[in-house]
Amino acid sequence: MEPPELVSALLDGKHRALARAITKIENRSEGYRDIVAALHEHTGHADVIGITGSPGAGKSTLVDKLAAEYRDRGLTVGVIAVDPSSPFSGGAVLGDRIRMGSNVGDMDVFFRSMSARGTLGGLSTATSDAVKALDAFGKDKILIETVGAGQNEVDVVKTADTVAVLVPPSSGDDVQMLKAGILEIGDVFVVNKADLAGSDKTVQELRGMLEMRDRADGDWEPDIVETVANTGEGVDDLLSVFDAHADWLDDTGKRDDIERKRYAEEIRTLLRNDAGALVEAEIERRGGMDEFVDAVVARETDPYTIADDVLEPFRDAVRHND
Amino acid sequence: MSDSSERKIRCLVAKVGLDGHDRGAHVIARAFRDAGFEVIYSGLHQAPEDIVQAAVQEDVDVVGISILSGAHNTLVPKVIEGLEEYGAFEDTLLIVGGIIPDEDRPELEDAGVDAIFGPGTPMEETIQFIRKNVPER
Numbered sequence: 001m002e003p004p005e006l007v008s009a010l011l012d013g014k015h016r017a018l019a020r021a022i023t024k025i026e027n028r029s030e031g032y033r034d035i036v037a038a039l040h041e042h043t044g045h046a047d048v049i050g051i052t053g054s055p056g057a058g059k060s061t062l063v064d065k066l067a068a069e070y071r072d073r074g075l076t077v078g079v080i081a082v083d084p085s086s087p088f089s090g091g092a093v094l095g096d097r098i099r100m101g102s103n104v105g106d107m108d109v110f111f112r113s114m115s116a117r118g119t120l121g122g123l124s125t126a127t128s129d130a131v132k133a134l135d136a137f138g139k140d141k142i143l144i145e146t147v148g149a150g151q152n153e154v155d156v157v158k159t160a161d162t163v164a165v166l167v168p169p170s171s172g173d174d175v176q177m178l179k180a181g182i183l184e185i186g187d188v189f190v191v192n193k194a195d196l197a198g199s200d201k202t203v204q205e206l207r208g209m210l211e212m213r214d215r216a217d218g219d220w221e222p223d224i225v226e227t228v229a230n231t232g233e234g235v236d237d238l239l240s241v242f243d244a245h246a247d248w249l250d251d252t253g254k255r256d257d258i259e260r261k262r263y264a265e266e267i268r269t270l271l272r273n274d275a276g277a278l279v280e281a282e283i284e285r286r287g288g289m290d291e292f293v294d295a296v297v298a299r300e301t302d303p304y305t306i307a308d309d310v311l312e313p314f315r316d317a318v319r320h321n322d
Numbered sequence: 323m324s325d326s327s328e329r330k331i332r333c334l335v336a337k338v339g340l341d342g343h344d345r346g347a348h349v350i351a352r353a354f355r356d357a358g359f360e361v362i363y364s365g366l367h368q369a370p371e372d373i374v375q376a377a378v379q380e381d382v383d384v385v386g387i388s389i390l391s392g393a394h395n396t397l398v399p400k401v402i403e404g405l406e407e408y409g410a411f412e413d414t415l416l417i418v419g420g421i422i423p424d425e426d427r428p429e430l431e432d433a434g435v436d437a438i439f440g441p442g443t444p445m446e447e448t449i450q451f452i453r454k455n456v457p458e459r
Contacts, residue, residue: 016408019381020459027329090330091355097376098365104372110379115330115360 003031007038010137015107018137022112025129036129042136044259046078047246048159052146052182053166058192059145060099062166062229062238067109068102069235070141077103078110078134080127081145085115092116096145110134116147125269128159158262161255162245164238166190167206170198183209186222188241194226194234220248282310331456333384336364336373338401341391346419350386353445359384359452370397374404377414383456389420394430402434413457417448 001009001020009017021039024032051059051066060081067077081096094113103109114127127144134142144160165186189210191202206224215221223241227234249255283289295301335351337344344366354361362380364373377385385405387398398418405411411434418430419439427438436455439448 015378016381016410019379023332023381023459029329085360086355089356089358091358091360093351093355093361093363095363097362097380101365105369105375107375111376112379113360113362117330 003034003038007035010039010133011042013138015110018110018133019112021133022130025133026114026117026126028126032129036132039132039136043132044135046131046135046139046142047242048131048135048142048144048161049242050144050146050160050163051166052163052185053190053192054168057166057168058229059166060096062190062192062227062235063096063143063145064100064102065229065232065235066143066239067100067111067141069232069239071103071106071109075140076108076110076138078112078131078137078139078142079145080112080114080130080134080142082114082116082127082147084147085117090117110137110139128266131159158265161249161258162187162242164188164190164242166192167202168193169196169202183213187220187245188223188225188238190234190238191224191226192229195228199226218252220245220254278314279310282313286310331359331384331452332362332380332382333359333386333452334362334364334373334377334380334382336368336376336385336387337366338364338368338370338373338387338389338397339391339393340367341389341393342366343390344388346390347388350388350419350445350448353449357449370400371404373401374408374410377401377405378408378410382414383459384415384417384452386417386419389418389422392421394418394420394422395426398430398435399433413459415452415455415457417451419443419448 001017003024006017006021006024010021021035023029024035049066051063053059063079063081067079070077079100081094083092083094083096085092092115094115097111097113100109100111103111112130114130117126131142131144163185165182165188167189169191189206191199191206193199203224203226210222210224223244225234225238225241227238229235249258283292286292292306296303296306333354335347335354337347347363351361351363362376362382364376368376373385373387376382385401387394387401389397402411402416405414405416415436416434417437417439418435420441422430422438422440430438437451439451
């Protein structure tokens with residue numbers, strides 16, 4: 001299907017079209033930009049929830065239970081589960097789907113596995129574009145499950161309205177958590193596997209650390225919820241917190257602020273990438289990077305002069321437009 | 323560059339029906355990963371409609387079904403029917419692995435299975451087959 005057809009089939013509720021649109025987005029196939037552009041006006045209706053936390057914390061199992069609970073409430077759900085890819089072969093085994101036992105056979109839970117494709121730990125632009133596709137398709141709730149690799153998880157905030165950070169009980173010393181920097185991104189902290197020993201202590205430690213974090217008046221007060229994803233215990237409580245956070249976003253006008261920031265960031269990223277591509281093309285046109293490097297190594301010129309030189313036509317164009 | 327296409331071959335490795343042996347499926351999944359494919363593993367004991375759901379949502383290029391139970395003549399056609407229902411059969415490569423008696427092969431191939439790989443097939447042969455026959459999209 002060509003992009004315009006694909007978009008109308010997607011808006012028409014065709015699962016196959018949604019799946020294919022996400023593939024095109026993921027592959028950066030020809031025409032994907034037109035697809036995402038056409039979808040934009042249909043987005044903005046879904047609640048986007050990010051689920052992050054260390055590997056083995058129980059993210060997939062919890063996502064499965066959350067999706068099932070939303071379905072019980074008559075809501076439709078989209079899930080994007082990001083898994084790491086091998087830096088050597090570029091291949092990946094995307095295993096999160098195995099945990100989706102509560103939702104097999106239910107097409108109204110649209111579950112899609114994505115590999116991180118080199119963007120270590122983080123959510124790539126492709127992920128946020130895929131979220132738009134699910135949003136435009138009409139999903140009420142979109143859950144993003146991250147790789148769980150740690151540091152770069154902070155990226156999830158850029159796409160999700162609400163972020164849940166999973167912490168397994170007795171996950172070790174306080175310093176480790178502060179170092180990960182995840183304390184700042186959580187709107188709710190989920191001590192999963194709360195039936196295991198050490199759960200209470202983890203809750204206490206978390207509470208202590210959250211109290212220490214800098215916050216201004218009127219900021220959201222992060223909640224701590226205990227769950228046992230296996231049995232579904234605590235899932236109800238967690239959904240209540242999600243709802244409360246969504247209401248808070250609306251009541252305080254934060255949702256608009258976040259949205260504006262997100263789009264500003266997205267526009268900047270696109271511009272940087274596109275401008276970078278233009279510059280690459282200009283470098284090629286002038287004989288390629290190797291020639292520049294040769295000249296710099298031979299002390300005939302220097303990197304700053306080359307940068308000025310290559311950018312000259314761009315600068316000219318900007319001046320002409322003044 | 324931001325616009326260069328980065329197509330990856332996506333495969334669903336599926337265990338369907340009651341047989342509980344997935345050593346082979348695991349080995350295949352890892353070999354596919356090492357070949358640079360993105361592999362979605364279904365887990366054990368999937369019904370045909372679960373396989374269809376996964377294949378459609380994940381938009382895989384290849385569905386590889388591993389069956390050791392002998393129920394292939396009932397299960398595989400059901401997967402094919404489901405794929406057809408979603409318009410996904412045409413451009414999906416369908417391969418079957420496991421224990422398939424010779425006399426059952428023609429029927430499966432007639433039904434739409436693109437290839438059947440029995441025990442002892444070198445991994446490289448399967449990977450090459452997929453690379454060569456992965457549908458244009």
